[in-house]
Amino acid sequence: xxxxxxxxxxxxxxxxxxxxxxxxxxxxxxxxxxxxxxxxxxxxxxxxxxxxxxxxxxxxxxxxxxxxxxxxxxxxxxxxxxxxxxxxxxxxxxxxxxxxxxxxxxxxxxxxxxxxxxxxxxxxxxxxxxxxxxxxxxxxxxxxxxxxxxxxxxxxxxxxxxxxxxxxxxxxxxxxxxxxxxxxxxxxxxxxxxxxxxxxxxxxxxxxxxxxxxxxxxxxxxxxxxxxxxxxxxxxxxxxxxxxxxxxxxxxxxxxxxxxxxxxxxxxxxxxxxxxxxxxxxxxxxxxx
Amino acid sequence: xxxxxxxxxxxxxxxxxxxxxxxxxxxxxxxxxxxxxxxxxxxxxxxxxxxxxxxxxxxxxxxxxxxxxxxxxxxxxxxxxxxxxxxxxxxxxxxxxxxxxxxxxxxxxxxxxxxxxxxxxxxxxxxxxxxxxxxxxxxxxxxxxxxxxxxxxxxxxxxxxxxxxxxxxxxxxxxxxxxxxxxxxxxxxxxxxxxxxxxxxxxxxxxxxxxxxxxxxxxxxxxxxxxxxxxxxxxxxxxxxx
Numbered sequence: 041x042x043x044x045x046x047x048x049x050x051x052x053x054x055x056x057x058x059x060x061x062x063x064x065x066x067x068x069x070x071x072x073x074x075x076x077x078x079x080x081x082x083x084x085x086x087x088x089x090x091x092x093x094x095x096x097x098x099x100x101x102x103x104x105x106x107x108x109x110x111x112x113x114x115x116x117x118x119x120x121x122x123x124x125x126x127x128x129x130x131x132x133x134x135x136x137x138x139x140x141x142x143x144x145x146x147x148x149x150x151x152x153x154x155x156x157x158x159x160x161x162x163x164x165x166x167x168x169x170x171x172x173x174x175x176x177x178x179x180x181x182x183x184x185x186x187x188x189x190x191x192x193x194x195x196x197x198x199x200x201x202x203x204x205x206x207x208x209x210x211x212x213x214x215x216x217x218x219x220x221x222x223x224x225x226x227x228x229x230x231x232x233x234x235x236x237x238x239x240x241x242x243x244x245x246x247x248x249x250x251x252x253x254x255x256x257x258x259x260x261x262x263x264x265x266x267x268x269x270x271x272x273x274x275x276x277x278x279x280x281x282x283x284x285x286x287x288x289x290x291x292x293x294x295x296x297x298x299x300x301x302x303x304x305x306x307x308x309x310x311x312x313x314x315x316x317x318x319x320x321x322x323x324x325x326x327x328x329x
Numbered sequence: 330x331x332x333x334x335x336x337x338x339x340x341x342x343x344x345x346x347x348x349x350x351x352x353x354x355x356x357x358x359x360x361x362x363x364x365x366x367x368x369x370x371x372x373x374x375x376x377x378x379x380x381x382x383x384x385x386x387x388x389x390x391x392x393x394x395x396x397x398x399x400x401x402x403x404x405x406x407x408x409x410x411x412x413x414x415x416x417x418x419x420x421x422x423x424x425x426x427x428x429x430x431x432x433x434x435x436x437x438x439x440x441x442x443x444x445x446x447x448x449x450x451x452x453x454x455x456x457x458x459x460x461x462x463x464x465x466x467x468x469x470x471x472x473x474x475x476x477x478x479x480x481x482x483x484x485x486x487x488x489x490x491x492x493x494x495x496x497x498x499x500x501x502x503x504x505x506x507x508x509x510x511x512x513x514x515x516x517x518x519x520x521x522x523x524x525x526x527x528x529x530x531x532x533x534x535x536x537x538x539x540x541x542x543x544x545x546x547x548x549x550x551x552x553x554x555x556x557x558x559x560x561x562x563x564x565x566x567x568x569x570x571x
Contacts, residue, residue, distance in 0.1 A: 059376050059377060061377075063377060063461075064466065064467060065468050065506075164526045165529065173465075173507040173509075174526045175526075219339075220337065263352060263381070263383060264463065266339075266386035266463075268386070289462075290463030291463075298339055300340070300341060
C-alpha cells in the first residue's frame with residue numbers, strides 16, 4: 041500500500057473512462073491525457089486500462105509501505121525518491137519505506153503515475169475513474185491509503201539512470217474538425233475563430249477549459265443536444281469553452297468545433313495563461329491517425 | 330420528414346443524426362426509435378448512443394470507420410415500426426412542497442398571482458414526458474410543464490442544491506439527482522434517490538418514461554425517507570398500454 045503524505049493540487053485515480061452510461065447522463069471521465077496515461081502503464085507492463093494516478097501543477101508526496109515498480113509519464117515533473125532525482129518515461133523500482141515526490145512541472149500540466157498491477161479502487165459503473173457523485177472520492181486527500189494489485193506479468197527491465205525528457209506537447213495548435221453548428225456562423229466569425237489566439241483561463245479544470253479572447257464573436261443557443269470531450273462550445277456572449285473528460289453529456293450552447301482525440305490530450309497539458317489557436321483539419325484526411 | 334435524419338461525423342469516432350430543430354413528441358419518438366434500432370443492430374460497431382430532443386449521437390468503437398458507418402446506415406433500410414412499443418411507464422414521484430424544501434415556491438406563486446396550492450396543483454397535474462437524461466448524472470429533461478408556471482432562472486445560481494430538490498427553470502421542470510450548484514427556482518423535494526451509481530442502469534427513470542409528481546406532507550416525507558433509507562421503499566411504476 042501507499043500512504044498519501046500530501047495530496048498535490050488535484051490528484052485523482054483514473055482509467056480510460058466510464059462507458060455505457062452516457063444515456064443516463066454519466067460523464068466518461070478517465071485520464072485527461074490518455075496517451076501519457078497509456079504510456080505510463082506500458083512502462084510497467086500494465087494493460088492500457090489499468091488505473092493510474094493523475095496529478096497536475098503540484099504533485100503529491102507518496103510513502104510506499106511495500107516495494108513496487110512504477111512508471112511516470114506526461115508533463116515534465118522532477119520526480120524524486122527519498123530526495124534522489126529519478127527519471128520519467130522509464131520504469132523504476134521503489135523500495136518499501138521510500139518516499140516519492142514530484143514538485144512542479146517544468147513543461148506541461150498533468151502527469152501519470154502507473155504502478156505494476158495497477159491501483160485498485162472501487163469500480164463504479166465499470167470504471168474506477170474518480171468523479172464526484174459517482175465514486176466516493178472526487179480527489180486524493182492527505183492520509184488516503186492507495187492499494188495496488190500484485191501482477192504475475194514479467195517485469196520490464198528497470199533503468200533508474202535514464203532521464204528521458206521526451207515531451208510531445210509543445211505545439212500550441214489545437215487541431216479541430218468543424219463542429220455541428222460551425223456552418224451556421226457568419227463567415228466573419230468563422231474567420232476570426234481560425235485566426236484568433238486564445239488564452240487559457242484559470243478556471244479551467246477536468247470538466248472544461250475556458251478560453252479568453254477579445255474578439256466580438258457569439259453564437260445563438262441551440263436546442264439541447266449531445267456533447268462529448270473535445271466539443272468546443274460558444275455562448276451567446278462569446279465565451280469559448282472546450283469540454284474535457286468530465287464534461288456533461290448534453291449541452292445547449294453552439295458546438296463550433298470538435299477537437300481531434302490527440303488534441304484533447306494536448307490541451308490537457310496546457311496551463312492557465314498559455315496561448316492556443318485552432319487549426320481546422322479535414323475529417324477525411326486527418327494529419328495523423 | 331423524408332430528408333431526415335441527416336448524418337454527419339462528430340469527431341473521429343462519433344456520428345450525429347439530426348432531425349428538424351423543434352421540440353416535438355413525434356420527432357423525439359423517431360430519435361428514440363433510431364437509437365434503439367442502432368443499439369440493437371450494430372452492437373459490435375458502437376460503444377453507446379445518446380439522444381436529445383431532436384438529435385442522436387452514436388459513439389463508435391475506435392476500430393469502426395465513421396464515414397463507412399454513415400454509408401452503412403444510409404444504405405440500410407431502417408425499419409423503426411417493429412420497435413414501436415405501446416407499453417408506457419408512468420412513474421410517480423412523491424414531492425414535499427413545504428417551503429422548508431421549496432424556498433422559491435412562494436415567489437413563483439406571487440409571480441403568477443397564484444396561491445401555493447394552485448402552484449402545487451398545476452405542477453402535479455401533468456404526465457411529464459422524459460425526453461432524455463443529461464446535464465448531471467440522472468438528470469431528466471421533462472416536457473409538459475404548465476405554461477402558467479414558466480419562471481426565469483434565478484439571477485444568482487445557488488452554490489448548493491440538495492439532491493432530490495425539484496425546480497423550475499424557464500419552461501422546464503426537473504429534479505436534481507445529485508447535490509449540485511444550480512440556478513433553478515426550487516419548489517420542493519423528493520425523498521427518492523433518482524440516481525444510484527451502485528445500480529445498473531444507475532438512473533431510475535429513463536428516456537421515454539412518463540412521470541407524475543404527487544404532493545406529500547412533511548410527515549409523509551419523513552416516513553418515505555425512512556423507507557428509502559431502510560431499503561423497503563417500492564417505486565410506483567405503472568405500465569400502460571395505448
